[in-house]
Amino acid sequence: MRIRDTRKLGPEPRSSEITPESAFREHARSGSQTRRRFLAGAGYIATTAALGATVGRGIPGLWAPKDVLAAETPLPTVPSKYTVADPQTPKQKATHFNNFYEFGTDKSDPAQNAHTLRTRPWTVQVDGLVKKPRTVNIDDLIAYRPLENRVYRHRCVEAWSMVIPWDGYSLSEFIRFCDPLPSAKFVQFLSLADRTQMPDLPGGYNWPYSEGLRLDEAMNPLALLTFGCYGSVLPNQNGAPVRVVTPWKYGFKSAKSIVHIRFTDKQPHTTWNDQGPGEYGFYSNVNPEVDHPRWSQAHERRIDSAALPHSVPTQMFNGYGDQVASLYSGMDLKSNY
Ligand SMILES: Nc1nc2c(c(=O)[nH]1)N[C@H]1C(S)=C(S)[C@@H](COP(=O)(O)O)O[C@H]1N2
Numbered sequence: 001m002r003i004r005d006t007r008k009l010g011p012e013p014r015s016s017e018i019t020p021e022s023a024f025r026e027h028a029r030s031g032s033q034t035r036r037r038f039l040a041g042a043g044y045i046a047t048t049a050a051l052g053a054t055v056g057r058g059i060p061g062l063w064a065p066k067d068v069l070a071a072e073t074p075l076p077t078v079p080s081k082y083t084v085a086d087p088q089t090p091k092q093k094a095t096h097f098n099n100f101y102e103f104g105t106d107k108s109d110p111a112q113n114a115h116t117l118r119t120r121p122w123t124v125q126v127d128g129l130v131k132k133p134r135t136v137n138i139d140d141l142i143a144y145r146p147l148e149n150r151v152y153r154h155r156c157v158e159a160w161s162m163v164i165p166w167d168g169y170s171l172s173e174f175i176r177f178c179d180p181l182p183s184a185k186f187v188q189f190l191s192l193a194d195r196t197q198m199p200d201l202p203g204g205y206n207w208p209y210s211e212g213l214r215l216d217e218a219m220n221p222l223a224l225l226t227f228g229c230y231g232s233v234l235p236n237q238n239g240a241p242v243r244v245v246t247p248w249k250y251g252f253k254s255a256k257s258i259v260h261i262r263f264t265d266k267q268p269h270t271t272w273n274d275q276g277p278g279e280y281g282f283y284s285n286v287n288p289e290v291d292h293p294r295w296s297q298a299h300e301r302r303i304d305s306a307a308l309p310h311s312v313p314t315q316m317f318n319g320y321g322d323q324v325a326s327l328y329s330g331m332d333l334k335s336n337y
């Protein structure tokens, strides 16, 4: 598959630069009018004076890293056609019942412990089968495209689910920018694994957390490169400062706190498949007809605005079949679980 971005990305950075700031700025500028207005309303000091003056420190006038460090920092978002009618999960629940094993294996651990994660400075390394390996600054990445507010169902393989408004843009947009070689067939996402920031990093796992997608899955518009939820920057426990969200797959496919994106020609290893190969496959599409060896996947416990979790039937591809089923035509989804 040839997926080079044909749109203008601004001048090529000098070979001495590793970060494509100029290219990201070019894009940030086109949307900057609306964003400045939004940010002014949100209490930001909007200034263009420094535009271009700093390198690798984000988009001046859009992002001040010291502000972004604060929890609850609002993100400028645009409405999205991607939404569902299901009642949303209140933010309090979505941010206090988490899986982020690097901060402990109980659902309440991440909210309690993830404050030790430092999300600035933060870079994402992009390499493997790409035309040009790069290291991208997180603030440039955030400003690269307008951030859509997308409400997705979120189904964990453990059979609980939520409905969460995420803020981000299609992963495909960034992959086009990365310009993978025609030989690239998969993309791997690696999370941060740093004992100094994750003192409870549990033993027995193959850190760093690794996940992956086939490149055509990653290019599906539903796959979201995610920087926020509920209109604000991601809380650390939800995978700050950047994660992936693939709503038709079980939640473990969506790696949190990503520091490295690698394009490969072979299926990358994935943490949960390493952990339990008979229980967690590479594809991990939500499928009510393929049970986990230890429990049924036919229903899920929906955690939403109701006082208590309630059972709802699980939908094939989590209800996103019209958008993703064609990716798997002719595939046996029972053996490719
Ligand atoms: N790095 C990392 N990413 C991760 C996990 C993890 O333990 N570590 N857990 C996964 C699982 S099992 C789920 S269900 C979702 C949970 O996301 P949430 O806490 O934002 O709901 O994150 C996924 N991404």
Ligand SMILES: [Mo]
Pocket: 099, 155, 156, 157, 158, 250, 251, 252
């Ligand atoms: Mo999960």
